[in-house]
Amino acid sequence: AQSxxxxxxxxxxxxxxxxxxxxxxxxxGNPYLFWYxxxxxxxxxxxxxxxxxxxxxxxxxxxxxxxxxSQTSFHLKKPSALVSDSALYFCAVRLNDxxxxxxxxxxxxxxx
Amino acid sequence: xAGITQSPRHKVTExxxxxxxxxxxxxxxxxxYWYRQDPGHGLRLIHxxxxxxxxxxxxxxxxxxxSRSKTEDFLLTLESATSSQTSVYFCAISAGVGYxxxxxxxxxxxxx
Numbered sequence: 001a002q003s004x005x006x007x008x009x010x011x012x013x014x015x016x017x018x019x020x021x022x023x024x025x026x027x028x029g030n031p032y033l034f035w036y037x038x039x040x041x042x043x044x045x046x047x048x049x050x051x052x053x054x055x056x057x058x059x060x061x062x063x064x065x066x067x068x069x070s071q072t073s074f075h076l077k078k079p080s081a082l083v084s085d086s087a088l089y090f091c092a093v094r095l096n097d098x099x100x101x102x103x104x105x106x107x108x109x110x111x112x
Numbered sequence: 113x114a115g116i117t118q119s120p121r122h123k124v125t126e127x128x129x130x131x132x133x134x135x136x137x138x139x140x141x142x143x144x145y146w147y148r149q150d151p152g153h154g155l156r157l158i159h160x161x162x163x164x165x166x167x168x169x170x171x172x173x174x175x176x177x178x179s180r181s182k183t184e185d186f187l188l189t190l191e192s193a194t195s196s197q198t199s200v201y202f203c204a205i206s207a208g209v210g211y212x213x214x215x216x217x218x219x220x221x222x223x224x
Contacts, residue, residue: 034212043202043215044155051210090155094209098143098162104154 002027004074004093006103014111019081021106023074023091032094033074035065038105039087047089050074061085081110115139118203118216125223131190133219135203137183143206144186145213146170146178148199155202161186193223 004025013019025031032051036044048059055067065076076089086109092100116137125131135144146158147170157170159178167178175197177189190197200220204213 032209036213036215041218043217044204044213046212046214049212096209098206098209099145099157099160100209100213102155104152 002093002095003101004033004091004103006089006091006106008106009104010107010109012109012111013081015083016080019076019078019085019108019110021076021089021091021108023076023103025072025074025091025093027093031074033065033067034092034100035059035063035074035076036090036092036102037061037087038090044090047076081108083110083112086110116203116205116214116216118201118219120219121217122220123222125193125221127194127223128192131193131221131223133188133190133201133203133221135186135188135205135216137186137205139205139207139214140183141205141207141214142183143208144180145204145206146176146186146188147202147204148172148197149202149218150199158188158201190221193221195223197221198223 034049035047038044048057050057050067058064063078089106091103095101119134145160147155156172161167161180179187200218202218203216206213
């Protein structure tokens with residue numbers, strides 16, 4: 001079955017330090033991969049996506065993600081985390097032409 | 113989010129009563145989705161629609177029904193609300209999976 005896994009329920013980092021949120025995928029064929037962020041009491045917001053092309057994808061709010069086919073990973077990264085990056089992050093993969101499958105989510109806490 | 117609205121934003125209802133949640137879009141997107149979000153479960157797909165009057169079940173459809181009589185509106189009905197349906201419900205729209213989803217702000221439903 002096609003799916004994504006987020007192996008960490010929580011990630012804690014200090015402000016100014018690099019932030020990485022991990023995602024691995026299991027799909028047949030070429031994956032379409034996405035990252036979303038959810039701030040408290042809000043809906044999910046699109047951050048970035050990989051469909052084809054350059055393995056390093058740049059997105060909103062200074063985030064980027066690296067597609068690694070050999071490791072079947074699509075980790076989200078930010079070089080210098082901000083307290084305002086504290087949120088719930090979801091990785092997602094295409095199931096078919098109209099459905100995504102979401103990971104369980106990773107809560108990021110950035111301490112001042 | 114722009115182009116998609118959910119109503120109501122909050123609702124408290126009694127066990128056994130029917131409840132209808134509304135999702136309205138102004139983007140003319142073909143695909144619409146209803147998810148529920150619960151701690152420890154991430155996002156779970158309830159029902160989705162791939163066109164007017166075309167709907168299908170997701171992974172947690174028991175106790176829920178949907179209708180889409182117009183492109184812009186997707187209604188979710190809890191036929192007889194139970195406490196296990198206390199959750200935050202999100203609607204999403206998509207022009208196709210390559211474009212990702214746009215999420216509404218959510219409806220917090222409490223069944224007492």
